[in-house]
Amino acid sequence: MFKVVADLIRYNIEFTIGVILLTIVIVFALLSFFSPYSPEMIYVVIPDQPPSAQYWFGTNSRGQDLFWNLSFAFRNTLFFGLTVAVLSRIISITVGLLAGYLGGWVDRGLMFFNDIFVAIPIFPILILFYFVLRSDLDTFRLALIMACLGWPFDARLIRSVAIGLRSREFTRHAVFAGMSPSRIMFQEHLPYVMPIVFSTAMANMIWSIGFEVTLGVLGFTNINIPTVGTTIYWANNHSAMVVGTWWWIIIPVTLIVMTFLGLFLLAISMNEYIDPRSRLRRMGG
Amino acid sequence: MAEQKQDVLQVRNLKAYYQMAYFGVEREVRAVDDITMSIHENEVYGIAGESSSGKTSFIKVLAAAIRPPLRVVDGEVEFNFGGQKIDPNKASKEEVDAIRWSKLSYIMQGSMSVLNPVRKIGRSFEDFAFKPMGLPRAEFNSRVAAHLERLKLSPNVLNAYPHELSGGMRQRVTIALATVCQPQFIIADEPTTALDVVVQKDVLSMIRTVQQEMRASVIFVTHDMSVHANITDRVGIIYAGRLVEEGPTRQLFAQPKHPYTAHLVASLPRIGDTRERPALEGRPPNLSDPPKGCRFHPRCPLATDRCKQENPPLVDMGEGHRVACFHTDKVKPLIELGQPKVTRMAEGAPA
Amino acid sequence: MNDILEVRNVTKRFGMGGVFGRNHITAVNDVSFTIEAEKPEIFTIVGESGSGKTTLARMILRLETPSEGEILFHGTRVDLRASRAERLKFMHEVQPVFQNPFEAFNPLKEVDRYLISTARTFLKLTKQSDIEQAMDDALQKVGLSYAEVKGRFAHELSGGQLQRVSIARALICNPTLLIADEPVSMVDASLRMAIVNLLKSLRDDFGVSVIYITHDLATAYYIADRIIIMQKGDVVEMGPARAVLDNPEHPYARLLKESVLSIDDAGYGDLDPATELMDQINKDRTGRTKMVTRDDGRLVRVAE
Numbered sequence: 001m002f003k004v005v006a007d008l009i010r011y012n013i014e015f016t017i018g019v020i021l022l023t024i025v026i027v028f029a030l031l032s033f034f035s036p037y038s039p040e041m042i043y044v045v046i047p048d049q050p051p052s053a054q055y056w057f058g059t060n061s062r063g064q065d066l067f068w069n070l071s072f073a074f075r076n077t078l079f080f081g082l083t084v085a086v087l088s089r090i091i092s093i094t095v096g097l098l099a100g101y102l103g104g105w106v107d108r109g110l111m112f113f114n115d116i117f118v119a120i121p122i123f124p125i126l127i128l129f130y131f132v133l134r135s136d137l138d139t140f141r142l143a144l145i146m147a148c149l150g151w152p153f154d155a156r157l158i159r160s161v162a163i164g165l166r167s168r169e170f171t172r173h174a175v176f177a178g179m180s181p182s183r184i185m186f187q188e189h190l191p192y193v194m195p196i197v198f199s200t201a202m203a204n205m206i207w208s209i210g211f212e213v214t215l216g217v218l219g220f221t222n223i224n225i226p227t228v229g230t231t232i233y234w235a236n237n238h239s240a241m242v243v244g245t246w247w248w249i250i251i252p253v254t255l256i257v258m259t260f261l262g263l264f265l266l267a268i269s270m271n272e273y274i275d276p277r278s279r280l281r282r283m284g285g
Numbered sequence: 286m287a288e289q290k291q292d293v294l295q296v297r298n299l300k301a302y303y304q305m306a307y308f309g310v311e312r313e314v315r316a317v318d319d320i321t322m323s324i325h326e327n328e329v330y331g332i333a334g335e336s337s338s339g340k341t342s343f344i345k346v347l348a349a350a351i352r353p354p355l356r357v358v359d360g361e362v363e364f365n366f367g368g369q370k371i372d373p374n375k376a377s378k379e380e381v382d383a384i385r386w387s388k389l390s391y392i393m394q395g396s397m398s399v400l401n402p403v404r405k406i407g408r409s410f411e412d413f414a415f416k417p418m419g420l421p422r423a424e425f426n427s428r429v430a431a432h433l434e435r436l437k438l439s440p441n442v443l444n445a446y447p448h449e450l451s452g453g454m455r456q457r458v459t460i461a462l463a464t465v466c467q468p469q470f471i472i473a474d475e476p477t478t479a480l481d482v483v484v485q486k487d488v489l490s491m492i493r494t495v496q497q498e499m500r501a502s503v504i505f506v507t508h509d510m511s512v513h514a515n516i517t518d519r520v521g522i523i524y525a526g527r528l529v530e531e532g533p534t535r536q537l538f539a540q541p542k543h544p545y546t547a548h549l550v551a552s553l554p555r556i557g558d559t560r561e562r563p564a565l566e567g568r569p570p571n572l573s574d575p576p577k578g579c580r581f582h583p584r585c586p587l588a589t590d591r592c593k594q595e596n597p598p599l600v601d602m603g604e605g606h607r608v609a610c611f612h613t614d615k616v617k618p619l620i621e622l623g624q625p626k627v628t629r630m631a632e633g634a635p636a
Numbered sequence: 637m638n639d640i641l642e643v644r645n646v647t648k649r650f651g652m653g654g655v656f657g658r659n660h661i662t663a664v665n666d667v668s669f670t671i672e673a674e675k676p677e678i679f680t681i682v683g684e685s686g687s688g689k690t691t692l693a694r695m696i697l698r699l700e701t702p703s704e705g706e707i708l709f710h711g712t713r714v715d716l717r718a719s720r721a722e723r724l725k726f727m728h729e730v731q732p733v734f735q736n737p738f739e740a741f742n743p744l745k746e747v748d749r750y751l752i753s754t755a756r757t758f759l760k761l762t763k764q765s766d767i768e769q770a771m772d773d774a775l776q777k778v779g780l781s782y783a784e785v786k787g788r789f790a791h792e793l794s795g796g797q798l799q800r801v802s803i804a805r806a807l808i809c810n811p812t813l814l815i816a817d818e819p820v821s822m823v824d825a826s827l828r829m830a831i832v833n834l835l836k837s838l839r840d841d842f843g844v845s846v847i848y849i850t851h852d853l854a855t856a857y858y859i860a861d862r863i864i865i866m867q868k869g870d871v872v873e874m875g876p877a878r879a880v881l882d883n884p885e886h887p888y889a890r891l892l893k894e895s896v897l898s899i900d901d902a903g904y905g906d907l908d909p910a911t912e913l914m915d916q917i918n919k920d921r922t923g924r925t926k927m928v929t930r931d932d933g934r935l936v937r938v939a940e
Contacts, residue, residue: 169739172699176727177750177805178757180720191744335824336795481684482851482895483914489897490907508825511897515905535903545826552829553899554858556881562858564830568794584826623900 008273018265021258028255029078032071037064039072039226048245058247061238070252073226077209078259080139080227084208085201087147092155093197097185099155100162101171111159117152125149126211130220137222142215146208154200158193165189195270202267206260213256228256290325292365293470293502294347297321299360301346304353314573316342316355318526321599326469327500329493331517331534333510333549335569339526340506341474347504348391348472349373349381364389366469387417390468392460392492394475399459400447406458407443414465432465435498436491453484457491464495471496471503478507489516510549514538519605522546525570525580528599532606539622542608544585551619563619579610587612640729640812640845641671641696645705648691664688664695665869666705671813676843678835680856680877682892683866689849692866693817696847697732698723728758731806733816737798737823741790747798748785751775751805758809774804777842778834796827803834807842814838817849832859853896857881865889867917871927875934885936887916 008015037044043063051058057066099110129145130137162185165171174184209228215221216229223230231252235241240248298321303314316339324330334340345351347362357374364371366388373381373389393399400409410429418425430440442450442458450458456476463471473492477485493516496503505517513520514534521531522545530543541547548565567584570576579597582588591611599609610616648664665688671679683689694700696707698715706713709726718726734740741747748771755761755770772782778800785793785801793801799819806814816835820828836859838844850856856863860877865888872886884890891913897905924940 169734169736170742172732173734173740173750173802173805174742174753176732177753178724178727178809179753183753188742188745335826482853482897483684483891486895486897486907487909489905490909493905493907510825511899514899514902515897515907518903533903538899538902549825550899552825554829554832554854555898555900556854556857556893556896559858559878562829562833564828564833565826566830568797568827569824622902623898625901625904625906 004273008269012269012272014265014272015269018262018269021262022266025074025255025259025262026078028071029074030071032068032075035068035071037068039064039069040224048243050245051247051251057251058245060235060248061240061243061245062234066248066251069226070231070255073228073231073252074255074259076139076225077212077228077256080143080212081205081209083140083143084146084150085204087144088150088154088204089197089201091147092151092158092200093190093193095151095155096158096193097162097189100159101166101181101185101189103163103166107159111156114152114155117149120149122149122211123214126215127220130215135222135224139225139227142212142221143208146211150204150208154196154204157196157200161193161196162189165192195273199267199270202263202270206263209256209259228252290327292323293326294324294365294504295363296323296347297361297363299343299346299362300358301342301351301355302358303342303355312573315339315526315575316572317346318575319360320523320528321360322521322528322531324470324502324504326502327496328518329496329503329505329516331513331520332504332506332523333508333513333520334506334523335508337572338523338569339572340508340523343523344472344474344504344506346374348389349376364470385417386413386463386468387466388468389470390463390466390472392463392471392473392476394478399462400455402447404446405443406445406447406450409447410443410462410465413462417466429465433461436461436464436495453480453488456480456484456488460488460491460495464499464501467499467501469499469501471501473503473505475507476505477512478509485512492516510538510553522549525575526572527580527609528607529581529609530607531599532602532608533604536604536606540606540618542602542606542613542616543581543610544587544612544616545581547616547619560620587615638673639670639708640673640710642708642711643667643669643692643696643705644708646692646695646702646707647704648688648695648700649703662869663691664702667692667864667866667871668705669864669874671845671847673812676839676845677861678839678846678848678859680848680850680860680863681866682850682853682856682863684851684892686868687866688869689866690817693732693815693847693849697730697815698726724757728809729811730813730815731809731811733799733803733806733814733819735818735822737795737802738790740802741798743790745789746787747790747793747801748782748787751785751801751808754805754808770808771804774807775801777807777838778804779830780804794827795823796830799823799831800834803831803838807838807844812845814844814846815849816846818851819848820855821850821852835859853881853892865892870925870937871935872937873934875930876932879932880934885930885934886938887913891917 009019045055045059045063045065047059047061047063049055049059055065055067057070059065095110095114099107126145133141171184171188174188212227213229213232216227217232217236219233221229223233232249235248240246298319299317300319301317303316305312320343332340332343342355345355346357351357351374362372362374364373366384371380371384400406415425420428433440433442436457438457438461447455476492477488480488489512492503507513517534519532520534520537522529522543524545530537530541530546537546538550541550548563552562552564554562565584570580576583578594579592582592585592597609597611599607601607602613646664646667647662649660649662651660671677681689681692691700695702741750751771752767755767759770761767761770768782775782775785780797780800790798820831823831832855835846835848839846848860856877862875863877863880864871864874866872867888873880873884873889880889881893884893891910894910894913925937926940927935927937929935
């Protein structure tokens with residue numbers, strides 16, 4: 001596993017750039033544990049200072065040091081994206097493998113629900129949740145809701161792979177070797193869908209963080225929790241671009257673009273690793 | 286051989302390796318390792334070998350169909366089409382395109398990969414043969430019709446889609462397609478492997494007929510020794526990337542001189558014969574790490590210390606029967622062949 | 637009951653086509669035979685692709701339900717929707733050998749996991765040493781040992797070795813019947829006879845009956861006791877293998893035998909198609925037919 005990662009870094013430039021970008025963002029997010037200020041506190045430093053040696057990312061109109069404030073924001077946002085990805089992966093693996101392997105009415109029933117979730121308009125649902133939960137809508141609860149909405153496409157993908165695996169001879173061999181259906185699904189078939197799980201996890205994180213930012217910018221989340229979205233919300237609220245505190249907008253946007261780019265590059269380079277045909281192309285075939 | 290026939294293909298010391306290096310793993314697979322042979326005009330030359338013996342890689346080199354990671358490392362391939370000499374791996378793309386289908390043609394295992402599934406058969410004939418033949422349309426059409434008639438195919442197949450035909454019929458259409466330009470050299474790669482016995486015989490008969498009519502040379506690759514016995518004039522046995530034995534078909538089956546060939550021939554069960562069949566132990570070597578010396582020695586009952594060190598050269602035993610073994614004198618045929626039924630192939634068969 | 641398996645007038649039809657004008661294809665038509673417990677034998681089903689031989693095997697393995705007729709196993713009916721306990725009881729006695737040894741093992745997992753699972757589920761073994769003993773015993777029967785297989789992946793073994801592991805796996809639960817669907821067609825020529833000889837020794841030395849499904853008449857002649865020849869779902873001839881193959885009576889059986897390429901003809905290939913036989917077969921298929929018994933114990937399909 002480590003050898004594969006080392007090889008990928010050596011031979012795949014997309015993977016290397018993706019890893020570097022994400023490492024920067026993750027290290028930055030982890031710095032929040034050493035922050036001298038609590039993220040809820042306002043007017044702890046002089047407001048509206050441009051980036052300088054003392055305030056690397058400047059300060060905002062609410063008297064917060066943007067460097068430390070943004071590191072909290074990225075910690076929360078990354079945690080949010082990861083939670084959604086992990087939870088929605090669990091749902092999509094379970095549904096996909098069950099539907100694909102068991103087939104029959106189990107497949108039809110699960111895919112019926114799957115299609116309902118595909119058809120649900122996500123954005124209005126999220127706004128609805130905001131109006132119901134209001135300040136109870138913290139990062140984790142939002143992540144739970146997003147996870148419940150973010151699995152159906154990938155479940156279909158996993159199901160299609162599982163259907164292919166079901167008719168393979170080794171599956172029948174496993175049945176006649178007395179393996180139980182759960183063992184066949186989660187030990188024989190799961191390794192085949194893991195690559196898909198990893199690469200869709202990246203895409204899923206981009207998707208969920210994008211939604212979080214959108215909701216935050218519009219103020220449809222708990223605005224007292226610093227996330228990338230709420231940071232931009234407050235910047236807009238204080239008319240940052242008009243007042244001339246451009247760093248309040250530009251720096252979080254740059255960092256979130258870096259995050260998206262890093263995740264995207266990881267997803268495509270992982271796809272390439274999974275698919276041997278594109279590996280051959282790389283070799284100059 | 287009474288008269289020396291002209292060579293249509295000469296292969297000299299050909300080495301083609303798979304050289305792979307990606308994501309830090311480097312591998313070299315010696316798929317074709319120092320093969321020298323020639324194919325005469327108007328003969329069917331059989332190539333026999335097990336899976337991953339290198340026979341498919343060898344064919345790819347001949348057909349100028351090599352793609353990295355397979356590379357020609359050394360040696361040369363030379364076709365001689367009536368004086369026009371060409372090495373398909375060194376010639377330019379235009380030169381290769383000029384001989385493809387018109388002089389050098391292919392019959393593949395999966396007919397579906399040749400026939401375009403969404404075009405009628407007739408259109409496939411135009412796609413392949415119209416340009417190489419360079420004839421006016423009316424003459425082209427009559428030539429195609431005449432060719433189909435000669436192969437006992439109904440002209441209606443031209444209006445059919447590939448999926449409307451049975452597997453055997455599709456393979457026959459593929460053969461018609463491959464031979465419509467009257468090529469001088471045909472590469473047949475496992476053309477009957479996926480077919481049922483009855484259809485297989487039919488298709489083999491068709492290949493033989495069309496070869497004899499056109500006096501073309503055919504290189505016929507299959508792992509099935511009984512197919513070789515019935516269609517080829519000469520057979521070459523490839524083991525682990527090397528040619529280990531080559532000779533006139535009857536002689537090679539009746540008097541095999543390489544222990545591997547002797548086993549291959551003897552292990553074929555026959556109807557009417559209930560004797561115990563010996564099985565060969567061990568497994569074919571891994572071509573990325575072949576054994577030293579003779580590559581067959583780990584499985585060979587006759588192996589001596591010399592076999593483990595030295596690579597036996599291919600030695601001519603007379604009448605074009607070449608063997609790469611130090612112990613040819615100890616190799617006895619393990620079974621006796623029965624009398625052949627008929628001598629329809631009299632022209633190509635040894636006296 | 638001393639029959640292991642009784643196949644009684646089994647027919648299988650598959651529906652083809654869409655919502656309207658659904659038409660049926662008869663894959664297996666009215667097949668009957670029995671395999672007795674006292675006398676282990678190799679029972680061969682021969683046919684070309686589309687003859688229904690694989691469908692028949694799938695029905696015997698309970699992977700398919702017959703449309704008509706029934707398959708009795710030790711006198712009881714085999715039900716596809718039985719409980720897991722009952723399915724396991726059935727698998728304890730009837731085991732398959734797969735066509736493609738490279739496909740029969742998960743390429744991402746070690747091959748011995750199938751053996752371990754079989755020993756654990758069917759022999760109810762729990763101790764590691766007992767499981768290893770059971771695996772080694774079975775592997776010894778096929779000429780391998782547990783040390784050779786332990787922790788290996790499928791790509792590290794040859795096709796012949798894998799097929800032997802696959803047979804050893806089936807032997808762990810001491811089945812009375814093996815169903816081998818084209819077990820040698822994907823195995824290299826030089827390794828093929830080892831597998832065929834192994835099937836023979838299973839019958840002779842270990843008393844296991846084998847249903848051997850193949851398109852290859854020559855190996856059938858070599859190992860089979862009884863044979864049935866199928867053509868497009870119908871049994872056209874069945875009986876003692878050597879008697880039938882030495883002297884087939886039904887035109888289709890004769891055509892099959894004619895089409896087998898013999899190495900006796902090496903260098904003199906006789907490739908003329910048997911046109912008269914084909915014409916006769918096409919003519920015969922139009923009328924009504926029935927099976928009649930001949931003196932040597934064979935059954936032949938003749939025109940009524």
